[in-house]
Amino acid sequence: MKVVRATDRGTHFEPANHWGCWPMRIHGKEETGAQKMWIGISEFLPDGGGKDDGMPAERVYYILSGTMKVKSGDEEYILNQGDSVFRPAGEPGEYVNVGNTPCTNLIIIVPVAS
Numbered sequence: 001m002k003v004v005r006a007t008d009r010g011t012h013f014e015p016a017n018h019w020g021c022w023p024m025r026i027h028g029k030e031e032t033g034a035q036k037m038w039i040g041i042s043e044f045l046p047d048g049g050g051k052d053d054g055m056p057a058e059r060v061y062y063i064l065s066g067t068m069k070v071k072s073g074d075e076e077y078i079l080n081q082g083d084s085v086f087r088p089a090g091e092p093g094e095y096v097n098v099g100n101t102p103c104t105n106l107i108i109i110v111p112v113a114s
Helices: none
Strands: 018-027 038-052 057-065 067-072 075-080 084-087 093-097 103-111
Touching: 057 067, 057 075, 067 103, 075 084
Parallel strands: none
Antiparallel strands: 018 038, 038 093, 038 103, 057 084, 057 103, 067 075, 067 093
């Protein structure tokens, strides 16, 4: 068992095609030995966001605070505190903080076998 305390800040990383954000991996191979998933928290400044071409992983984004616009193909949604979205492996998308305050997300990523 590996406990991560609120005072532990996790591992900062720089994902490609992201801007105006501060992502921290809380659980993963390096942090806690988790082998099949990782969990992180990202804070996006107003107008901060990211886009990806569809990573080979299932993803859940849960909004802890703030407002985030998420888009995939023709679908677009505004998510607020307590809302979440699931993105299947391979689905491209983008997300932007459309609020006036930082938006904090809990992110759960589970890679799928190729």
